[in-house]
Amino acid sequence: QAKNLGRGRYVFFDDSMREQLLKSMTLEQELRAAIKQQQFELHYQQISNLERTNTIGFEALLRWQHPEKGLLTPSEFLFMAEETGLIVEIERWLIGEVVEQLSLWQSSPDTSAEYQNALIAINLSSRYLTQHNQLNELIAVIKDQSIEPHRLILEFDESAILPRPDLALASLRKLKKLGVKLALDDYGASQSSFNFIHQYPFEFIKLDRSFIRSLNNNDKHLSLVTALHQLGNKFGYRLVAEGIENQETLAKLQAAGCDFGQGYFIAKPSKLAQAILPLKDKTYA
């Protein structure tokens, strides 16, 4: 870095750099402590059809209950977890939690009908597609038979695939063979290769929040949703809209034929007991 600035120039390790370094060192240490002390929790966000009469499942979202800073969302710590590799342990914990939740629903006789069949979606880092030991660990958990694999949705975004597309495809096929469902996350946010929706074995294509937000002032985008939905019929995927924040957006998506959606307008992510309540109200009202 410093070299690029050329000969005869000095780069000072100034106060702001020192501060940055200290901050990141602290964050790393705090993350390690968080794993040991189990400060992570999962919040679940409902995914339903756009008429909101039927919940297909929940996306499990990582939260960190930080002892001083309060509840943190992934944007505040995930980069550091990735950078340090601590993400491996966090995701191991997360997968365990979700498997436990699913098997609880399956085995308890008083589970209400709505989530007798509910799916749970989890977000996974690229490592599961590119590193053999990670992939094998995941496969072992799925094969363990404590859950019905088809109730688990594994979400990957394009950044998990792009660096090694062929390797990622092979891994995705292996996972798919086990019966889990696969979702392409954040579609429409960046490169959004067409290949991903017709050559890769995704059951769900999740339209990114930024794209959904643009619907209200861009009719071309709405036509794209219609087209993507129609392609889904051919290619065998279903369309999920993320970040639905108001009635207007919901109505547009419905008209465009989008299959499912999630967003604050339908339900905010929350701990499971709360995540389920509005659902019950609706069904039994």
Ligand code: C2E
């Ligand atoms: P994502 O997978 O696209 O998750 C959806 C994000 O949108 C969540 O943010 C959710 O809280 C937020 N969201 C949902 N509905 C609305 C809405 O109507 N309006 C707005 N403004 N936001 C909405 P969150 O929980 O902060 O997660 C951010 C990202 O962090 C996720 O994006 C996902 O890529 C990643 N992430 C979350 N949990 C995990 C995890 O366990 N492992 C990994 N590797 N990544 C995770």
Ligand code: MG
């Ligand atoms: Mg996601």
Ligand code: MG
């Ligand atoms: Mg997303």
Ligand code: MG
């Ligand atoms: Mg994402």
